[in-house]
Amino acid sequence: xxxxxxxxxxxxxxxxxxxxxxxxxxxxxxxxxxxxxxxxxxxxxxxxxxxxxxxxxxxxxxxxxxxxxxxxxxxxxxxxxxxxxxxxxxxxxxxxxxxxxxxxxxxxxxxxxxxxxxxxxxxxxxxxxxxxxxxxxxxxxxxxxxxxxxxxxxxxxxxxxxxxxxxxxxxxxxxxxxxxxxxxxxxxxxxxxxxxxxxxxxxxxxxxxxxxxxxxxxxxxxxxxxxxxxxxxxxxxxxxxxxxxxxxxxxxxxxxxxxxxxxxxxxxxxxxxxxxxxxxxxxxxxxxxxxxxxxxxxxxxxxxxxxxxxxxxxxxxxxxxxxxxxxxxxxxxxxxxxxxxxxxxxxxxxxxxxxxxxxxxxxxxxxxxxxxxxxxxxxxxxxxxxxxxxxxxxxxxxxxxxxxxxxxxxxxxxxxxx
Numbered sequence: 001x002x003x004x005x006x007x008x009x010x011x012x013x014x015x016x017x018x019x020x021x022x023x024x025x026x027x028x029x030x031x032x033x034x035x036x037x038x039x040x041x042x043x044x045x046x047x048x049x050x051x052x053x054x055x056x057x058x059x060x061x062x063x064x065x066x067x068x069x070x071x072x073x074x075x076x077x078x079x080x081x082x083x084x085x086x087x088x089x090x091x092x093x094x095x096x097x098x099x100x101x102x103x104x105x106x107x108x109x110x111x112x113x114x115x116x117x118x119x120x121x122x123x124x125x126x127x128x129x130x131x132x133x134x135x136x137x138x139x140x141x142x143x144x145x146x147x148x149x150x151x152x153x154x155x156x157x158x159x160x161x162x163x164x165x166x167x168x169x170x171x172x173x174x175x176x177x178x179x180x181x182x183x184x185x186x187x188x189x190x191x192x193x194x195x196x197x198x199x200x201x202x203x204x205x206x207x208x209x210x211x212x213x214x215x216x217x218x219x220x221x222x223x224x225x226x227x228x229x230x231x232x233x234x235x236x237x238x239x240x241x242x243x244x245x246x247x248x249x250x251x252x253x254x255x256x257x258x259x260x261x262x263x264x265x266x267x268x269x270x271x272x273x274x275x276x277x278x279x280x281x282x283x284x285x286x287x288x289x290x291x292x293x294x295x296x297x298x299x300x301x302x303x304x305x306x307x308x309x310x311x312x313x314x315x316x317x318x319x320x321x322x323x324x325x326x327x328x329x330x331x332x333x334x335x336x337x338x339x340x341x342x343x344x345x346x347x348x349x350x351x352x353x354x355x356x357x358x359x360x361x362x363x364x365x366x367x368x369x370x371x372x373x374x375x376x377x378x379x380x381x382x383x384x385x386x387x388x389x390x391x392x393x394x395x396x397x398x399x400x401x402x403x404x405x406x407x408x409x410x411x412x413x414x415x416x417x418x
Contacts (some may be wrong), residue, residue: 006057016053019100026049027045028054032058036061042200077148085162088290091110097132106130110130111124113137117140154183159190171200185203224335249302253302260277273303277290277302316337318338321350324362335347347391349370
């Protein structure tokens with residue numbers, strides 16, 4: 001089936017064709033007709049399956065068919081609101097909306113933290129049709145009365161599972177309470193989990209459920225391997241692997257912002273071009289670093305979990321867990337940056353004795369006994385014991401419970417700015 005068969009405007013089809021898309025993906029085949037019918041929709045599909053076009057194309061079609069309700073002279077009213085958990089995701093979705101709508105008389109804008117507030121306020125004052133936003137910055141505009149949501153007729157919660165994980169639900173509830181009761185609600189997530197179903201039930205009206213089975217399991221798409229190593233030799237081992245295996249582009253995960261900076265600096269001093277991306281860096285710096293990585297000016301991008309959510313990097317061959325995540329599900333989000341669109345990738349974890357319990361939890365989650373490979377010259381010292389802080393640590397897999405509590409804070413800063 002082609003995009004032409006979905007009933008979209010010729011201007012949209014032209015833009016889609018120019019983006020190199022010829023046939024809709026399974027999620028697009030199911031989501032686009034549902035959105036065009038005007039029903040509430042809860043859709044689940046894995047990363048890299050085309051969810052963004054699944055809601056942005058029909059929204060562009062619907063808005064282009066109708067006029068903005070009673071705007072002041074020369075000013076548009078916001079009719080579609082797209083909410084996302086991170087700055088990078090918001091910027092990516094805004095680019096897609098702009099690309100797909102380039103031949104339509106519609107205006108869009110993105111607002112998120114880490115950049116100037118006033119330019120966003122001026123853009124909102126000029127009038128737009130589609131607003132792409134992160135919850136925290138949108139509420140900042142609400143508190144300053146620089147945004148009017150009274151004309152929103154379509155709202156999208158994208159990456160809803162990540163919204164839940166990041167504690168954004170209280171913010172989402174506040175935002176939804178500001179919207180007209182008569183509206184179309186769209187929720188997109190990686191899976192139709194019990195948590196996302198609970199969320200959709202709280203604000204949607206008899207939603208249609210669409211779930212696209214994973215094309216391949218994690219084990220089929222990604223080659224997983226573990227290199228046991230002492231905690232103090234991890235950086236040397238990483239540099240050795242980058243050089244020996246000729247990695248040209250590698251995304252590396254650490255647990256903390258300070259750890260990301262230290263690792264990137266150490267690699268750079270060792271002659272391996274590297275930089276870090278995390279919530280303490282300005283949005284401009286994060287954007288420049290990501291662009292340098294995509295263009296090949298950086299060999300290594302070191303990231304924290306929050307900063308890396310939603311990064312869109314085509315055909316990323318390797319992902320390295322310099323430190324395993326405390327929550328096993330985050331391993332899936334990390335390694336999901338590679339092995340996308342049917343192209344295989346590698347997930348390499350450098351694991352010290354402190355992380356043996358975390359590794360077992362991850363293996364249980366992905367139902368895989370990951371192969372352990374000791375690199376010659378980096379054999380772990382059997383006399384080294386787990387650090388006291390890791391002894392007796394509660395199993396993150398068995399003990400994790402999703403919370404609907406208010407937004408979590410880290411280091412005195414709200415996760416809205418991460």
